[in-house]
Amino acid sequence: MVRRLIEQRIHGLTGLSLGGVDYATPPGDPGLFGPDSMVWRVHGDFTAMLCGGISALLLQMMHPLALAGVWDHSSFREDMLGRLRRTSQFIAVTSFGPTAAADRLIDRVIAIHRQVQGHYTDGRFYRADDPALLTWVHVAEARSFLTACLRYYRKHLTREEQDRYYRESALTAYRLGAVDVPETAEAIDAYLERMRPALVVDERTHDVVRLLFESRAQFGAVGLGYNLFLWAGVDLLPVWAQQTLGIAPGPWKQAMVRGGIRGVAPVLRWAVQDGARARAEARVAQGPHGPAA
Numbered sequence: 562m563v564r565r566l567i568e569q570r571i572h573g574l575t576g577l578s579l580g581g582v583d584y585a586t587p588p589g590d591p592g593l594f595g596p597d598s599m600v601w602r603v604h605g606d607f608t609a610m611l612c613g614g615i616s617a618l619l620l621q622m623m624h625p626l627a628l629a630g631v632w633d634h635s636s637f638r639e640d641m642l643g644r645l646r647r648t649s650q651f652i653a654v655t656s657f658g659p660t661a662a663a664d665r666l667i668d669r670v671i672a673i674h675r676q677v678q679g680h681y682t683d684g685r686f687y688r689a690d691d692p693a694l695l696t697w698v699h700v701a702e703a704r705s706f707l708t709a710c711l712r713y714y715r716k717h718l719t720r721e722e723q724d725r726y727y728r729e730s731a732l733t734a735y736r737l738g739a740v741d742v743p744e745t746a747e748a749i750d751a752y753l754e755r756m757r758p759a760l761v762v763d764e765r766t767h768d769v770v771r772l773l774f775e776s777r778a779q780f781g782a783v784g785l786g787y788n789l790f791l792w793a794g795v796d797l798l799p800v801w802a803q804q805t806l807g808i809a810p811g812p813w814k815q816a817m818v819r820g821g822i823r824g825v826a827p828v829l830r831w832a833v834q835d836g837a838r839a840r841a842e843a844r845v846a847q848g849p850h851g852p853a854a
Contacts, residue, residue, distance in 0.1 A: 567832035571607060574642070576650020577837065582662050584840035587631065588847035590659045593733070596845055599726035603707055604656045605838040606714040608826040613702075613709030615773070615794025620701040620768045620802055623760040626687040626694055632765055634677045634689075641776040652702075655733050657841035667736050674737070684767075692740040699734035699742060699755065703727060704749050708797050713822055720746060753799065762805050770806060786825060792818045 572578055594600040604610060622628045631637055637644040651670060655663045677689035687694070707726055711718060718726075724745040731742040743752045777787040795808050796818055803809035810818060 563828065563833045564834075568835065571833050572836075574611075574645060574649070574677070575607075575836075576646055576648075576653050579650050579828060581648055582650070582654055582658055582666075584837060585844050587659060587844075588595075589845060591845055592658055592660055592841060593655060593663050596842060598729055599722055600656050600729045601838060601841075602715065602718075602722075603710045603726050603730075604652065606826075606830065607833050607836060608822065608829050609709040609712075609714040610649075610652070610706060611790055612680060612713060612793040612822065613706040614645070615791055616709065616797035617702040617705035619770070619773070619794060619806065620705060620798060621698055622766055623695050623762060623802060623805070624694070624756075625681055625683075625763070626685065626691070627698060628765055628769065629679060629681045629687050630677050630689045630694075633679045638768075638772055641772065653837040657762060657837040659844070671737060680802075682763075684843075688810070690738055692738050695734060695737050696742050698733070699737075699739050700749060703730045705752070705794075705797055706730075707746075709793075712797065712819070713793075713826055729767055734781040757801065760805070762807075770808060770814070789818060789821045789825070793822045799801070800846035 576582075594684070607630075622631070635644065639756070651666060654666045658666070674689040674695075678687060680686055703726070705724060707718075711723075727746065727749060728744045731739075731744050734742045743749045773791060774788075792810055792814065795806075796801060796810055796815055798806070
């Protein structure tokens with residue numbers, strides 16, 4: 562009873578609450594990546610993915626044109642939970658969903674991106690389907706998810722496994738229209754270093770940070786651990802990003818946050834037994850001709 566209650570509340574935060582995707586069919590369909598992929602291994606833990614997702618959002622918003630598209634064309638300021646659910650759904654479906662469902666969702670996002678354009682406060686034109694901007698958004702996500710995985714889920718992934726994750730996850734970025742996506746840990750680090758001069762922390766960026774810290778009420782009872790996960794996301798950022806945003810945790814807070822996440826993670830893994838990965842595993846195990854013997 563307690564386990565199921567926790568699981569239901571966790572599902573309420575994720576794309577599973579939006580419905581519309583049947584992870585159980587067709588039997589045997591591996592989706593875009595399949596059970597032997599690094600994407601399944603890295604994206605399979607709710608705790609790490611939530612921490613990584615918060616970190617990715619903070620890093621993405623340091624690019625002024627990425628922030629402008631979200632600022633001008635979404636309701637994230639009034640509905641942070643809704644944005645979390647939609648983002649979670651895209652990642653879950655492209656990672657674990659049936660191939661046809663993943664293809665449909667990618668096509669839908671491409672269509673939405675085509676409509677998102679405007680001008681940044683300094684007059685620069687932006688569009689959400691800008692290939693270079695899509696690369697930035699992807700790299701911020703992939704780097705954040707893998708960093709969270711290494712810290713809180715799978716600490717001993719080899720460099721080859723990490724590089725394989727970056728190569729695999731780049732598939733979704735290319736499908737969305739990104740170009741020149743870095744596909745190794747070394748290339749990711751070099752890319753982020755090259756991008757630093759283009760990043761800006763201005764009034765809008767500070768508003769995003771403030772909104773994140775003030776959004777606990779949107780998450781109901783689950784919000785009791787909101788600040789813990791939020792600070793875990795901050796702690797996953799590169800040190801230079803923390804310093805630029807002005808939210809670098811001190812050593813005591815860092816130790817408390819990491820200890821807190823490591824304490825709650827086993828409870829959440831025990832509770833969440835019917836997540837996207839579990840449903841995908843059941844689908845693949847069925848095979849194309851019915852249940853495996």
